[in-house]
Amino acid sequence: MSSNTLVIEAGRTDREYWKDLWRYRELFYFLAWRDVLVRYKQAVLGVAWSVLRPLLTMLVFTVVFGRWAKLPSYGVPYPLLVLAAMLPWQLFINAMQEGSNSLVANTNMITKVYFPRLIAPASAVVVSFVDFLISLVLLAFFMAWYRVTPGVRLLAIPVFTALVVIASLGATSWLSALTVKYRDFRFVVPFIVQFGMYASPVAFSSRIVPERWRLLYSLNPMVGIIEGFRWAILGKGAELTGISILLSISGVAALLVSGVWYFRRTERTFADVI
């Protein structure tokens, strides 16, 4: 029993934290499970929403950008062009929306019990990930509909998915920690989501961005990821360059590292300021 001596100290840099994170993995499963369960309780359509939302958005974008604005689709059915981008994008923004509020939503837990706080935003990411998995069905359906034969490139999907998940974790770490102290971020997140939709090639291919701006455009890590998805699913119509992948990976890594750093820095005061 005395082997697990716990030392509480002012300003300790606890190496224990990462061990704790592992020790509390069951709580992490439970919180994720709770959030998944609660998400569609008392919703008549239930899980269908995770298919309906990307489907409806896809239809709107296809009509507005494909039909009316007549943006080029580079030989790919416009709905597929949009859908391939929609899946990672919705995973990212859902995680951000759910995650940024995750600490505040769990205020009573945070002020009453100890657990590594990173679990809260991380479990919010899991919920969005489950949604993502369900909406993959939609993608499979449309691929069959448009007779797109999946190739070996599909194997790259897990890699790009991992990148979105990491990006989501990074973004939610930042936003959830900031929301604890500054509730302003509740208003910032919807803005990021709206703005990001146009700053990322969700409704259109990044090829329509003029050549000389593309490098700058690729600084947005979501650009490489989204084009990566398009490339893996469609092959054509994607604008994936080595440099944009590299920028994405480094951007995502920076987001995660800085996010976790800020989170850890402010974490010890959460219970006091929330």
Add this chain to the structure above:
Amino acid sequence: MSEYVIQAEGLGKKYMIGHQTRPRYETLRDAVVDSFTRLGRRGLRLLRSSSQSVSDPGREELWALRDVSFEVKRGDRLGVIGRNGAGKSTLLKILGRITDPTRGRAAIRGRVASLLEVGTGFHPELTGRENIFLNGAILGMSKSEIKSKFDEIVAFSEVERFLDTPLKRYSSGMQVRLAFAVAAHLEPEILVVDEVLAVGDFAFQKKSLGKMRDVAQGGRTVLFVSHDMGAINTLCEKAMLLNAGSIVASGATREIVAKYLDMASGLYSPVRVPVHRGELHLIGVDVTQNGRSTNVINSRQPFTIAIEYENVEVVPGSRLMVILRNQKGEVIFTTSDYDDLTEPAANRRTGRFISTVTIPAKLLKEGSIYATVAADVRNDRMICVVPDVLRADVVDPECDPYAETHRRDGVVAPILTWHMVPVDSSPPAEQSKWEARSTNSMQRVQE
């Protein structure tokens, strides 16, 4: 292996509290400019760092806990007492790792479970069954542990029939029972408890206290914070008294409780009332015992509530009253200066007065009491009401350590004098009276 399970050295916790120092806005322009500069400053602070070490004139340091050192041996049951704001909860929060100390360190050997509030993390949309698992996990139980204790928890909570009903359909009593049932089945080496016993109905409270006792007697270390001196006396053999963030005394529970009573009186100042409406203006309310203002009342002695007020106009038929409630919100009693139709009610004059009422000794139950002070015109209208203007804790220093086994039901717990007379040796007159009455009633039955 050290016999100490908790060793705290120089624990301190500092909070920054904000003050309203800024003058009020003069014009809309000022307001706009001011909010912009503030926004800018906030933005800067955000960029610079999250922990403000920069001194800010509008903020003040507050040490909620100051240089607290103590040791707890394995199997000890330590009660932590002190007035509101003495730092008890902060201490528990630090030991429960909910918040970090600003200074000092504490070494804890063994698994700690803190029950700062039962039902933490309960989700209204989930069923009882789902909530048991969730709450168990939040309190630190593993899934297999919860599974193995599931039936016990359900049986203890008495909600078997509603296991698959969403929690939001539960009555609040059921929710509390379920919550306590989960918490009670934790098996930590160190249990930290904060006022959880004040939940549920009487029967369930008794059951909970019994369960806590079992936990404590199972050789586990318990840290218990409560205002209920009876519960502290029952559960803890040692106690620690906190005041203004520091440990003032520690030792045997009974002595510390006595010290607490002693210290609490005299430190307390009367409540000022800012309400000035109607024909009677309340100015202040005070509780005194043994001639000193206090908010901890010894139930073995009488105490006085003094109300200072100003009669702006004389209202015929008006009365001044005090309504005393307990922490469950039940009215213990209502008293007014009209009760015995004597001097005060009849001789109202304009001007400032202090009315006092003395509450007899050995009447109130242990626990918090809340006094509402009001003035009204009988059967007509309210003149003014100040709800819960006073809060005080009633403590019984001579409380029976086995109180929970014969805890007395009811909103008051008067200690009355009983007499016992053996029947055959009693005076004949007494006996005949009894007989006469019983024959009377028998005759009536025959008729």
